[in-house]
C-alpha cells in the first residue's frame with residue numbers, strides 16, 4: 098500500500114472522522130513496517146521497552162497474530178485521498194496459563210495526545226471481552242508517564258507487581274459484548 102507522510106496530514110482529520118480502528122491482516126506487513134520505521138526513536142524505544150532494530154520482524158509478528166484466535170493487532174488508520182496511513186497500533190496477546198491478555202501500544206508522534214490511544218484501548222478491551230477474556234495486564238517503564246497516564250485513564254490499576262524500573266497494571270473486564 099502506498100503511504101502518505103503523516104507529516105502531510107491535516108490536524109483536522111481526526112476530528113473529521115477519517116480515522117478508523119481495524120484489525121490487521123497479512124496485507125498490512127509493509128504498512129506496519131513503514132509505521133514502525135517512521136516513529137521517533139523515543140516513541141519506538143518506549144513501545145518496545147528498549148532499542149530494537151528488527152522492526153521488520155516485529156511487523157511480521159504483529160500480523161501473524163491475526164491467524165491466532167486469541168491474539169490480534171489493531172491498527173488506527175487515517176484514510177485520506179483514497180490512501181491509508183497507519184498512525185497507531187495495539188498488539189494483544191492472550192496468555193492462557195496466566196489467563197490474562199497482555200498488550201503493547203503506540204501512536205505516531207504527530208497524533209499523540211488526541212485521544213487515539215484511549216480509543217484503541219477501548220476497542221482492544223471490547224474485542225478481548227468478546228473473546229471471553231476476563232483480565233488484561235501490561236507492564237511499562239516507571240518513567241513512561243504517557244503510558245501510565247493512559248492506563249489510569251482507561252481504568253487500569255497498579256498491581257504492585259512491578260519493580261523499581263517498571264510498573265505492572267491490570268484491569269478486570271466485564272463481560273459486555275460489543276455491538277459489532
Ligand SMILES: CC(C)(COP(=O)(O)OP(=O)(O)OC[C@H]1O[C@@H](n2cnc3c(N)ncnc32)[C@H](O)[C@@H]1OP(=O)(O)O)[C@@H](O)C(=O)NCCC(=O)NCCS
Pocket residue numbers: 139140141143144145200201202203204205208209210211212213214215216237241242243244245246247248250
Ligand atoms: C502511550 C501512548 C500510546 C498514548 O497514546 P495517546 O494517543 O497519546 O493517548 P491519548 O491521547 O488517548 O491520552 C489518553 C490519556 O493518557 C494520558 N497521557 C497521554 N499522553 C500523556 C503524556 N504525555 N503525559 C501524561 N499523560 C499522558 C492522559 O491521561 C490522557 O488523557 P488527557 O489527554 O485527557 O489528559 C503514546 O504516548 C505513545 O505511543 N507512546 C510511546 C509508546 C509507548 O510508550 N507505549 C507504551 C508501552 S507498550
